[in-house]
Amino acid sequence: MKSVREWPEFERPRERLLKEGAESLSDAQLLAIILRTGSNKKTVIDTAMELISRFGGLKGIEEASTKELKSFKGLGNAKIAQIKAAFELGRRVLSHTFQKQIFNSASIVYNYFFPILNGLKKEVFITLLLDTKLKLIRHVKVSEGILNQSLIHPREVFKEAVKESAFAIILIHNHPSGDPTPSEQDIEITKKLKQASEILEISLLDHVIIGNGKYFSMKENKII
Numbered sequence: 001m002k003s004v005r006e007w008p009e010f011e012r013p014r015e016r017l018l019k020e021g022a023e024s025l026s027d028a029q030l031l032a033i034i035l036r037t038g039s040n041k042k043t044v045i046d047t048a049m050e051l052i053s054r055f056g057g058l059k060g061i062e063e064a065s066t067k068e069l070k071s072f073k074g075l076g077n078a079k080i081a082q083i084k085a086a087f088e089l090g091r092r093v094l095s096h097t098f099q100k101q102i103f104n105s106a107s108i109v110y111n112y113f114f115p116i117l118n119g120l121k122k123e124v125f126i127t128l129l130l131d132t133k134l135k136l137i138r139h140v141k142v143s144e145g146i147l148n149q150s151l152i153h154p155r156e157v158f159k160e161a162v163k164e165s166a167f168a169i170i171l172i173h174n175h176p177s178g179d180p181t182p183s184e185q186d187i188e189i190t191k192k193l194k195q196a197s198e199i200l201e202i203s204l205l206d207h208v209i210i211g212n213g214k215y216f217s218m219k220e221n222k223i224i
Helices: 013-020 027-035 044-055 058-063 066-070 077-100 106-117 154-163 184-200
Strands: 124-130 136-144 168-174 203-210 215-217
Touching: 013 027, 027 044, 027 058, 027 077, 044 058, 058 077, 066 077, 106 124, 106 168, 106 203, 106 215, 124 154, 136 154, 154 168, 154 184, 168 184, 184 203
Parallel strands: 168 203
Antiparallel strands: 124 136, 124 168, 203 215
C-alpha cells in the first residue's frame, strides 16, 4: 500500500489545501491533515474516514470523550490532543465572531447556531444574552433533553441574564428530527417565558427553533 507521500501531489491533502484552499477538501481530508499519519497498514485518509464513520461525523468526534477516542484503534494521546486542539481553536474563532455580530434577525441566529446544533440527537436549549446593541454577551446552555416546563423554568432561563445585566435575550433550541415546526409545548413554554421577560424587563426578542436546513421563528410567525 502506498503511503500518502507516494501519492501524486495533487491528491495529497496538505498540498491540495495549500494550492486550492481548505474549502476544497472533504471532512476526511481535513481530518487527515490533523492526524498526519495513518496506522495499522492504513493510510491517514482511511483512518480519518473510519473515524468519521465510527463517531457519526465531525460533530460526534468533537463531542467524544478522550476515553471514547482512545477506544478507536490507532489513536494515541498525541493524535487525540491534536484533534481536541483543532476543535477548540474552531470554537474560539466562532466565539470571537459571535462577539462582533449583531443578533437582530432569526436568520443570523440560524446561520451561527446551525453548525453547532446540527446532527445532535438530543434537544439542546440555549439562551443568548445580549447587550443594548444586540451584541452577544455570552450564550448559556439551559438544558439538554426533551423540552418541558419543569426543565425550562423562567428561573433557569433568566438567572444568567439577570446576573449579566442583559438588555435582551433570544431563545434557541434544535429539533433532532430536522423539522423545526414548534410543538404545543414549545409554544406554551415560549409564551410563559415572554410573560416572565416582561416582569423582569428583559426583552425576549425571539425563540428560534433550528431544524435541518431551515428554522422557525416565534417572532416572525407572530407567536410572541
